[in-house]
Amino acid sequence: MAQLYAILHEAHSFLSYAGLVVGLIMLVIAIYIGLIRHGDVTRAFRRAVYAVVALMLVESAVGLGIYLMGFRPHEDVHWIYGMGAVLALPFFVYVETTAKKRPAMGSYIWGFTLMVAIILRSIMTGSAG
Numbered sequence: 001m002a003q004l005y006a007i008l009h010e011a012h013s014f015l016s017y018a019g020l021v022v023g024l025i026m027l028v029i030a031i032y033i034g035l036i037r038h039g040d041v042t043r044a045f046r047r048a049v050y051a052v053v054a055l056m057l058v059e060s061a062v063g064l065g066i067y068l069m070g071f072r073p074h075e076d077v078h079w080i081y082g083m084g085a086v087l088a089l090p091f092f093v094y095v096e097t098t099a100k101k102r103p104a105m106g107s108y109i110w111g112f113t114l115m116v117a118i119i120l121r122s123i124m125t126g127s128a129g
Helices: 001-035 043-068 076-096 105-124
Strands: none
Touching: 001 043, 001 076, 001 105, 043 105, 076 105
């Protein structure tokens, strides 16, 4: 059990830092496309967004596995931040894809900004071990 916890803990930590780095990269790309080039969402960009959403889902599944094993984060608010990081992008994807007057890249700029901020705060409230 302790060995499985160590593996899951390391994976969760790695995925959180990967999410932070990838989120920052995607934020820079969204700013470049939306504010500098005044472009619209491309198919490749949206696919990359879906990949980041999948990364967040995998990270949350690993965290849930750790929790179900009986281990708890250092601060209980870590749960709320984890759920926020998972839900941030899907909310803004929904806004971008369903709005009549499309906010286009603005939704992704907000989404990645919020996701990166939540991940950063979540890392700060992370594991006790």
